[in-house]
Every structure is written in structure tokens, then in C-alpha cells.
Amino acid sequence: MKVGLIDVDGHNFPSLPLMKISAYHKSNGDSVEWYNPLTAWISPPDRVYMSKVFTFTPDYQYPVNADEIIKGGTGYSYPDGGAELASEIEHIYPDYSIYYEKIPAVRNTAYGFLTRGCPRGCDFCIVGAKEGKCTKKVAELREFWNGQKNIVLLDANMFACKDWRELSVQLIDSGAWVNFSQGCDIRIMTEEKTEYIARMKIKRIHFAWDRYEDKKEIIPQFEKFKAFTKWGKEKLGVYVLCNFNTTFEQDLERIYMLRDMGYNPYVMLYEKEKIPRGHRLRKMQRWVNNRIIFGSCKRFEDFDERKGHG
Numbered sequence: 001m002k003v004g005l006i007d008v009d010g011h012n013f014p015s016l017p018l019m020k021i022s023a024y025h026k027s028n029g030d031s032v033e034w035y036n037p038l039t040a041w042i043s044p045p046d047r048v049y050m051s052k053v054f055t056f057t058p059d060y061q062y063p064v065n066a067d068e069i070i071k072g073g074t075g076y077s078y079p080d081g082g083a084e085l086a087s088e089i090e091h092i093y094p095d096y097s098i099y100y101e102k103i104p105a106v107r108n109t110a111y112g113f114l115t116r117g118c119p120r121g122c123d124f125c126i127v128g129a130k131e132g133k134c135t136k137k138v139a140e141l142r143e144f145w146n147g148q149k150n151i152v153l154l155d156a157n158m159f160a161c162k163d164w165r166e167l168s169v170q171l172i173d174s175g176a177w178v179n180f181s182q183g184c185d186i187r188i189m190t191e192e193k194t195e196y197i198a199r200m201k202i203k204r205i206h207f208a209w210d211r212y213e214d215k216k217e218i219i220p221q222f223e224k225f226k227a228f229t230k231w232g233k234e235k236l237g238v239y240v241l242c243n244f245n246t247t248f249e250q251d252l253e254r255i256y257m258l259r260d261m262g263y264n265p266y267v268m269l270y271e272k273e274k275i276p277r278g279h280r281l282r283k284m285q286r287w288v289n290n291r292i293i294f295g296s297c298k299r300f301e302d303f304d305e306r307k308g309h310g
């Protein structure tokens with residue numbers, strides 16, 4: 001069988017489903033290549049898989065010529081993410097090699113989920129609908145890691161899983177640089193969990209402060225974690241959800257407080273595509289998320305985009 005792959009909207013981030021699909025087909029002796037709209041008219045693939053992550057990005061712009069087309073991902077099936085991969089594909093070691101040219105970092109990096117799901121059920125988040133409202137272990141680390149120097153975890157809330165100790169030990173023993181790329185839940189952080197995290201080789205850990213009303217509960221948690229690890233802000237990212245149910249003043253307050261506690265805030269705009277160009281929320285995002293500008297310009301009012309800094 002001749003298989004074509006289309007990563008519709010992945011930019012600098014590999015598609016885990018496509019890497020697993022590639023591994024599965026290659027293990028069956030099929031040929032797998034990135035779909036090429038020019039050659040496909042001469043020699044069309046038997047099957048094309050299209051993966052789309054975001055709902056607001058444009059769809060693939062060329063006609064797809066194949067006997068069968070399978071579309072997947074949240075970008076096509078919001079909010080549930082569509083059909084799950086069959087178990088023999090979901091649990092296969094990903095074929096990272098398909099991204100070696102597009103994203104060179106993939107040569108040294110393993111990507112995957114140790115757990116799925118989250119018990120929180122936040123209104124703005126699709127994890128509960130997509131993965132379930134309980135965090136469950138879904139893989140051992142070796143399922144997607146084979147000695148790479150770096151591990152990028154995609155788990156939504158690993159420390160809400162009852163198996164967090166065992167999974168943490170796997171990460172510690174790997175000796176690899178670990179990046180918790182999604183927002184870990186600082187509200188459920190305990191001293192014991194922090195100790196385990198501190199024993200990992202952490203490249204970066206991301207938390208989230210999405211709800212302004214969590215202020216009283218969340219600030220001591222951030223302070224305790226910082227005091228225990230003593231890590232610099234380059235390791236400590238915090239996603240700050242804006243444009244959902246907070247005021248602009250509450251957004252700035254969270255940003256300033258996080259910075260003052262020694263964390264790197266990172267603004268996430270809810271339904272960004274609906275925010276008009278030139279809106280101050282977009283400006284605030286450009287200010288905060290550019291580390292050089294945010295480091296040199298202390299206050300939003302002083303941020304002058306024409307100069308590029310404050």
C-alpha cells in the first residue's frame with residue numbers, strides 16, 4: 001500500500017498521530033511519504049491521512065488525490081478530537097524519522113503522553129471531552145522514548161494521576177531533559193510531588209494560572225514550588241489564559257505577580273481569531289511572550305511596538 005501524510009497545520013511541532021500511523025504502515029511493509037500534490041496526480045497514494053490540530057487554521061489548500069482520505073485531529077472534529085487511533089497504532093513506537101528534515105530537533109527528542117485526561121473540567125478546555133475526566137496512565141515511557149536526550153511530555157495533568165510516582169521515577173531514571181510542555185496543575189502540587197520533580201532533569205515545566213479567582217490558593221503554591229526548587233524563570237513557564245472571563249486589569253495583575261515570583265508568564269488568548277487586530281489584548285500578548293522585550297520593558301504602558309521595546 002502507498003500511504004501519503006499531510007500535517008495540515010503543524011508548525012515546528014510534530015504530529016504524534018502521523019508518526020504513529022507512519023510506524024504502523026511501515027511495520028506492515030507499506031510505503032509512507034509526505035503527500036505531494038504534484039506527483040499525486042501521476043501516481044496517487046492508496047490512502048492519505050490528514051492531521052489538523054487547530055479549529056481556526058485554514059484547511060489544506062490543494063485538492064487531495066487518493067483512493068481513500070482519512071482526516072483526524074481536533075481541527076476536524078472539535079470538541080472531541082474525532083475517532084481514536086486503533087490500539088495497535090496508538091501504542092506503537094512513533095516513526096520520528098518523518099520529521100527529521102522538517103524539524104531537526106526531533107532527532108534528539110521523544111514526544112508522547114504518559115497519561116490522558118484531567119478531572120478538572122474547566123469550561124474553556126477540551127481535555128475532559130476529548131480524553132476523559134479522570135487522569136489515567138496510558139503508556140510507559142519506553143513506549144515513545146528510546147534514549148533520546150530530550151523528552152517532551154504532552155500530558156494535560158500528569159500529577160493528577162494516581163500513578164504519578166511510578167511515572168516520575170521513569171522520568172528520573174531516563175536521565176533525559178524533561179519538558180512538561182502543557183500546564184501542570186500547581187494547585188495539586190505537594191512537597192512530595194515537588195521533590196520528585198526536582199529529581200528529574202527538568203528543561204522546562206509549565207504551569208497554568210487560568211482563573212483569576214484562584215489567586216488566594218495559587219500564589220502560595222507558586223511560592224512554595226519556587227522556594228523548594230530555587231529554579232530560575234527560564235525553567236518555569238506559566239500559561240495565563242486571557243480573553244475568557246477576566247478583565248484586562250486582572251490579566252496584567254497575574255502577569256506582574258508571576259514575574260515578581262520568578263516565573264515566566266506566557267499569555268494564551270482564548271478564541272484569539274475573534275479578537276480584532278490592534279486590540280490591546282493582542283498587544284499584551286506580543287509584549288509578554290517575547291522574552292527579550294518582556295525582560296527589558298517592565299510595564300505594559302511603556303511598551304511601544306514602533307520602537308520594538310519600552
Ligand code: SF4
Nearest residue numbers: 118120121122125156
Ligand atoms: S486543569 Fe488544565 S487540562 Fe484540566 S480541564 Fe482545566 S485547563 Fe484543561
